[in-house]
Amino acid sequence: MTDRMQQGRSTSTGGHQVSSTDAGRADNGRVLRPRNWSPVRAMTRRLNSDGSPPTTVPTGPGRSAIVDCALYLDGRRQPGDRNYAEALAAAREAENGFVWLGLHEPELAEMSEIAATYGLHELAVEDAVKARQRPKLERFGEVSFLVLRTARYCEHTELTENSEVVETGQVMLFIGPHFLISVRHGDACRLAPVREELEARRELLSHGPWAVAYAITDRVVDLYLEVADQLEDDMDVLETEVFDRQSSGRIQRIYQMKRELVEFKRAVMPLQRPLLALTTQMNRDVPKEVRRYFRDVQDHLSRSVEQVNSYDDLLNSILQARLAQVTVDQNNDMRKIAAWAAIAAVWTAIAGIYGMNFDFMPELKVVYGYPVVLALMLTISLALYRWFRRNDWL
Numbered sequence: 001m002t003d004r005m006q007q008g009r010s011t012s013t014g015g016h017q018v019s020s021t022d023a024g025r026a027d028n029g030r031v032l033r034p035r036n037w038s039p040v041r042a043m044t045r046r047l048n049s050d051g052s053p054p055t056t057v058p059t060g061p062g063r064s065a066i067v068d069c070a071l072y073l074d075g076r077r078q079p080g081d082r083n084y085a086e087a088l089a090a091a092r093e094a095e096n097g098f099v100w101l102g103l104h105e106p107e108l109a110e111m112s113e114i115a116a117t118y119g120l121h122e123l124a125v126e127d128a129v130k131a132r133q134r135p136k137l138e139r140f141g142e143v144s145f146l147v148l149r150t151a152r153y154c155e156h157t158e159l160t161e162n163s164e165v166v167e168t169g170q171v172m173l174f175i176g177p178h179f180l181i182s183v184r185h186g187d188a189c190r191l192a193p194v195r196e197e198l199e200a201r202r203e204l205l206s207h208g209p210w211a212v213a214y215a216i217t218d219r220v221v222d223l224y225l226e227v228a229d230q231l232e233d234d235m236d237v238l239e240t241e242v243f244d245r246q247s248s249g250r251i252q253r254i255y256q257m258k259r260e261l262v263e264f265k266r267a268v269m270p271l272q273r274p275l276l277a278l279t280t281q282m283n284r285d286v287p288k289e290v291r292r293y294f295r296d297v298q299d300h301l302s303r304s305v306e307q308v309n310s311y312d313d314l315l316n317s318i319l320q321a322r323l324a325q326v327t328v329d330q331n332n333d334m335r336k337i338a339a340w341a342a343i344a345a346v347w348t349a350i351a352g353i354y355g356m357n358f359d360f361m362p363e364l365k366v367v368y369g370y371p372v373v374l375a376l377m378l379t380i381s382l383a384l385y386r387w388f389r390r391n392d393w394l
Contacts, residue, residue, distance in 0.1 A: 084114060143174055148172075149267035152223060217297050265312065271301060275297060279294045342388075
């Protein structure tokens with residue numbers, strides 16, 4: 001914690017220490033390098049065995065988190081394969097160029113190398129690797145760090161106590177003057193379709209990295225709407241089960257849906273503040289034309305928020321209704337038990353009295369005394385039964 005607070009003295013990058021002077025160079029558009037960096041080691045690490053530059057930088061046993069690295073000039077993707085360092089250098093040389101680097105669940109080692117090249121802050125890099133953040137918008141120098149939580153509806157034939165209804169993930173965006181780095185965790189929202197659709201809209205893509213940030217945010221919020229619409233069907237099923245006398249309407253199913261809705265709510269609700277910061281006129285980082293698109297996303301998010309809140313209230317009402325039904329059923333059972341106990345008490349009381357073996361008791365010496373007592377007990381029991389039935393106790 002002390003090392004993180006002392007950002008002016010040193011910055012951790014991939015296990016190396018970078019001086020404050022080197023960090024300042026990164027803010028001025030230069031590549032951030034560790035102290036023991038050398039051109040020979042850098043070229044050896046970045047070149048293939050045949051001397052050609054790789055399109056990705058592998059980490060671990062032949063694995064790289066880089067999904068796609070593309071250079072865009074005037075809204076058009078440039079042909080050819082480049083590694084992320086070459087693409088960034090070309091984007092900085094061009095007048096209207098930027099790099100979109102897509103990563104999927106990167107390891108710390110590879111992310112540290114990318115951070116050294118693009119001048120990313122160590123705290124944002126740590127958040128991007130761990131992927132345990134709530135939606136937020138932070139700024140580190142010229143780089144904005146936007147965190148989104150993604151959501152996807154999980155198809156299921158029947159809602160049970162263990163059904164997974166909503167799957168969540170995360171997308172982190174590093175937005176700089178000449179680059180956008182998207183870090184995706186989970187499969188709740190794939191970005192390949194977003195890239196394909198955005199590349200067909202050259203006019204929008206010409207606005208630079210913030211246009212990409214808008215497209216990704218719009219896709220995430222659209223998935224919120226899809227999840228909310230499909231959750232409505234599950235709510236209808238639960239409501240029908242609760243008020244259907246032929247169905248048990250188990251409370252465990254309602255509680256499971258409540259948990260899934262809470263997980264979805266954690267993705268939707270906190271995104272309101274970052275979007276508000278992106279659409280305000282005080283934000284000079286986002287181009288004016290792109291802010292209009294973000295306002296449309298904010299409207300869609302407001303609809304999702306309203307749906308989530310209404311579902312939360314509806315689930316609470318369904319749960320309370322089911323608990324009330326359980327209480328009523330228990331009261332009915334107790335009344336039935338009490339009614340039958342009252343009927344049985346007549347037989348027990350009369351039989352107990354005649355079992356006391358006193359010498360002087362009524363009907364002891366009468367020839368028909370025994371059947372008369374039995375008839376009396378049966379008559380009282382039938383009278384009690386009819387009275388309980390008339391009052392809906394039985």
